[in-house]
Amino acid sequence: MTSTCRGIDVSAYQATQDWAAHARDGVTFAFAKASEGQKSRDSRFATHIAGIQAAGLVPGAYHFAWPNQDATVEAANYIAAVGPYAGPGFLHWLDLERYGDGRNYRGRTATQIKAYAEAWIAAVQRAFPGQRVGIYTSADDIAYGHVPADVPLWYPAYPWGAAPYSKAEGATRPAPSGRTVAFWQFTSQPLDRSICYMSAADLRAWAQGTGNTSTPACPPFPGRDKFVLGAHNDFALQLQQWLDKGGWGPKYKVGPSRTMTALDLQKVAALQRHYLSALGPADGLTGPRTWQYAYEVANGLRSK
Known part of the structure; x- marks a missing residue:
């Protein structure tokens, strides 16, 4: 059976959390919305991420994508928002999902949406070398070819509504369009909850850039x-x-x-x-x- 660990993600829609209590309850990682589009910032990001880091959880942030805007400008918005907090072990996510009315995808082809995602990821990787950058995205986006290959995937699918972690841990690992997912967001009730398909120790190593790689880790900078x-x-x-x-x-x-x-x-x-x-x-x-x-x-x- 695949080892897993537990996590939560939040945005301005969630009140300040007791992250120490979440950690005591077995949560290993937590991600907070940082930005959206070219200018918008999440009003509670600073509070959320500071609490996540203070509790010793694996931290991360995400940016809600508008693929019909400039990827470089959007990446700069995100980079500025998370810069004071991002360090070794920090995870970065592009939230690539269509609004219900399609306003953030309007006028773009599948090829253009994928190119946007690639450009955003490349800009964030340049800004935070050695830190992991992935995509949170739907089965439809994967099927439509919006998602680059060989990028860590955080996948949302809610088969049960409200559900405990144990139910997701006992279920078959999702494989949308045959893609391997690293994280599965399995419910939004009462909070967005996810499991990661690594043990807590393996996730921490992976976040540091030393796990799940066929290339030897970069030697430490000598000074x-x-x-x-x-x-x-x-x-x-x-x-x-x-x-x-x-x-x-x-x-x-x-x-x-x-x-x-x-x-x-x-x-x-x-x-x-x-x-x-x-x-x-x-x-x-x-x-x-x-x-x-x-x-x-x-x-x-x-x-x-």
């Missing part, structure tokens, strides 16, 4: 003082190898002293310019985000 011109260390060699593997500039030799050369700094700066909004000044000096990006580009986890 900015290691990356100055003329530095002698194995980490300089590692960064050079990642940049070469990822196709940044022509192949170059690493001297026997393993020295960070001016050419190496130029290559780091080129990477920073490519992802300038996320990586900061293109100074060639490597911080944690540049280190993580170079690793992801080299290992095919991020497109150039």
